[in-house]
Amino acid sequence: DIQMTxxxxxxxxxxxxxxxxxxxxxxxxxxxxxxYQQKPGKAPKLLIYKASNLESGVPxxxxxxxxxxxxxxxxxxxxxxxxxxxxxxxxxxxxxxYTFGQGTKLEIK
Amino acid sequence: xxxxSGGGLVQPGRSLRLSCVASGFTFDDYGMHWVxxxxxxxxxxxxxxxxxxxxxxxxxxxxxxxxxxxxxxxNSLYLQMNSLRTEDMALYYCVKARTAAGxxxxxxxxxxxxxxxVSS
Numbered sequence: 001d002i003q004m005t006x007x008x009x010x011x012x013x014x015x016x017x018x019x020x021x022x023x024x025x026x027x028x029x030x031x032x033x034x035x036y037q038q039k040p041g042k043a044p045k046l047l048i049y050k051a052s053n054l055e056s057g058v059p060x061x062x063x064x065x066x067x068x069x070x071x072x073x074x075x076x077x078x079x080x081x082x083x084x085x086x087x088x089x090x091x092x093x094x095x096x097x098y099t100f101g102q103g104t105k106l107e108i109k
Numbered sequence: 110x111x112x113x114s115g116g117g118l119v120q121p122g123r124s125l126r127l128s129c130v131a132s133g134f135t136f137d138d139y140g141m142h143w144v145x146x147x148x149x150x151x152x153x154x155x156x157x158x159x160x161x162x163x164x165x166x167x168x169x170x171x172x173x174x175x176x177x178x179x180x181x182x183x184n185s186l187y188l189q190m191n192s193l194r195t196e197d198m199a200l201y202y203c204v205k206a207r208t209a210a211g212x213x214x215x216x217x218x219x220x221x222x223x224x225x226x227v228s229s
């Protein structure tokens with residue numbers, strides 16, 4: 001089974017900072033990776049698909065990169081609305097077909 | 110928009126059927142899925158069904174107990190959950206695959222979820 005490991009689990013930052021979250025896959029998933037943002041009491045929201053493609057309506061301060069087994073989500077110039085939990089997700093033909101990382105909670109410093 | 114219903118309190122070993130009604134997009138063009146989230150925990154994909162219903166997949170944790178189905182005429186997705194366990198307790202989200210008539214894909218629309226509580 002493919003395992004997805006995010007780091008760090010918790011990240012403290014200030015408004016205006018730039019932060020990077022890393023997601024590692026236990027085997028190559030090409031570019032089949034998505035990033036989601038979830039706020040308390042809300043459903044997740046798709047930010048990035050196919051590793052680096054910005055979903056429509058998502059601010060350009062969000063960017064994704066990587067391929068194979070290592071991926072990153074970068075948020076430049078953090079805004080108050082960005083403090084949330086972020087999940088990566090692999091979607092490939094391997095079993096299981098969809099696996100989420102354990103999440104990274106981005107907190108206000 | 111996706112609106113789930115059918116959650117509630119159920120005893121271990123019993124059954125429950127979740128429903129999801131879709132609007133605002135051509136339902137039968139898209140694969141659909143169920144994703145769950147236990148209280149205070151992360152996201153877990155549960156099951157998915159292709160746009161015409163011909164391909165169905167399950168997570169190992171629910172295989173043989175849960176059945177996903179869809180009724181394209183009613184713009185509806187279902188999840189029949191049998192032999193429920195305490196570890197099935199979670200908020201269940203109905204989600205839409207991003208690309209029409211596509212294969213495996215990211216999830217671009219999520220419902221607000223329906224809570225399933227399994228307890229005696």
